[in-house]
Amino acid sequence: MKKMKWTLMSLAIIISVCGAFVTRPKFDCTQATQYYFTGGAYMPAGTYGVNYICEAGTTTCTYYTTNGITFFTCQIGSYTPGGGLTVKNPEANPSPSNSSH
């Protein structure tokens, strides 16, 4: 039984570690400058989480380029300007109800 236990455990460890190495992305396109497609041109998307986010979806969220001419799909999803739910500095933009006092 002990032999079977250690065979199973060793198999699980080897498969998981090797599987993680095999499925590791070879090239990380998110490290390159990201662009979004406006419909007519590719515009710099800015910093992820600050200037834009990619919501779940099947379309292309951002593109990257190696030569400035050809643009390749990078992130999948729906391009959304803004940083999600993060409020960077709430005091910098007070609500109208607060400023009326």
Place this chain on the structure above:
Amino acid sequence: MLRRQLLLESISALLILLFLYASMSKFLDFRTFYHDLNNQPFPHSWTPFLVWFIPLTEIALSLMLIFERTRLSGFYGSLVLMGLFTIYAIAILLNFFAYVPCSCGGVIKHLTWPQHLVLNLFFLGLSLSGALIQRKKPFKQPFITAPTKQSLV
């Protein structure tokens, strides 16, 4: 008895496979994982904590599931972690958050949220079964036994 032990070993092996694969994928592509966590609908201030907490917890649970002495705690830990992941997947599917984020972690990234939920429920069920079977196992006597009432008199 032998069949129950084999079942326990198989459940542990499957959970180890999931947790080790998920944690290794995160560490091997750490930048993307950090980036993906920033895409989740919770405050960005949580990211520096979660980016270490999630994979390290997964590795700790894998180690606990290997050894007989810590296995029950490992199953309970898996139950809690998979339970939290399942609740999160359900909340996303019910549009509880302002937007639907991407899913993360190696090939798991390619799953849709409903597929993610099925995977989570499967491993949640495994953790629960493992904990129940392990609890029924006869308790092994520790090396040092606690003094009984009679021996103290």
